[in-house]
Amino acid sequence: MLIKRVIHIDNQGYQVEVPDACPVCHRHSEITTSAADWVENRRGVQVVCRCAYQECRVFFICSYGPMPSPNLLAVRPLKPPENPFPGTISKLSPTFVSIFSEASEAKHLGLMQIAGPGYRKAFEFLIKDYAKSLEPLKEKDIESKFSGAVVAEFVPDARIQAVATRCLWLGNDETHYLRRWTDHDLEDFVTLIKLTTNWIEIEHLSKAYVEEMPEKSPQAQKS
Numbered sequence: 001m002l003i004k005r006v007i008h009i010d011n012q013g014y015q016v017e018v019p020d021a022c023p024v025c026h027r028h029s030e031i032t033t034s035a036a037d038w039v040e041n042r043r044g045v046q047v048v049c050r051c052a053y054q055e056c057r058v059f060f061i062c063s064y065g066p067m068p069s070p071n072l073l074a075v076r077p078l079k080p081p082e083n084p085f086p087g088t089i090s091k092l093s094p095t096f097v098s099i100f101s102e103a104s105e106a107k108h109l110g111l112m113q114i115a116g117p118g119y120r121k122a123f124e125f126l127i128k129d130y131a132k133s134l135e136p137l138k139e140k141d142i143e144s145k146f147s148g149a150v151v152a153e154f155v156p157d158a159r160i161q162a163v164a165t166r167c168l169w170l171g172n173d174e175t176h177y178l179r180r181w182t183d184h185d186l187e188d189f190v191t192l193i194k195l196t197t198n199w200i201e202i203e204h205l206s207k208a209y210v211e212e213m214p215e216k217s218p219q220a221q222k223s
């Protein structure tokens with residue numbers, strides 16, 4: 001999300017957009033602007049901003065394209081949000097976690113056209129790596145198939161299949177020319193991806209415990 005601020009250069013006011021959350025601590029605190037000026041022979045503008053959250057207070061620089069209608073091009077420094085996924089998912093598909101984090105950075109900067117396909121790509125890694133963990137011998141087959149076919153053929157758990165299928169529907173909307181699901185947006189897509197990871201974690205952990213503890217222990221059988 002972006003918010004508007006007015007900056008002054010050469011006694012002239014310009015409206016620019018700045019992130020509404022701090023790019024370092026990610027809190028939605030008041031963002032103040034201080035210095036602002038032309039850079040690179042007036043081809044762009046840079047604005048020094050600051051997070052008002054007491055524990056943070058970092059300065060960061062927003063870079064814009066040419067005035068008078070400046071585009072926010074970059075925010076630096078930028079610390080990626082912490083990995084929101086449990087260890088099971090990070091271990092199952094580190095590539096999913098890293099692409100998801102890049103997509104979140106893009107979303108954080110308001111770059112929705114980049115974030116959507118990024119989440120879609122992250123999801124493909126999640127579902128394929130999960131399928132490969134279930135069917136390690138069919139690795140090549142899984143890698144070469146479309147994600148939809150992988151979900152239909154290699155994901156037996158009905159709960160995972162239900163959310164993963166909907167992820168695919170909304171994910172296609174992020175990469176195709178026409179949207180089919182006009183009442184659902186990027187937030188819904190991200191929620192569905194998180195739901196898929198939750199079910200995968202439940203399924204994975206439950207299975208691991210059943211395998212580790214196949215029967216009643218000898219002590220328990222005596223009592």
Ligand SMILES: [Zn+2]
Pocket residue numbers: 022023024025026027051052053056057058
């Ligand atoms: Zn901050």
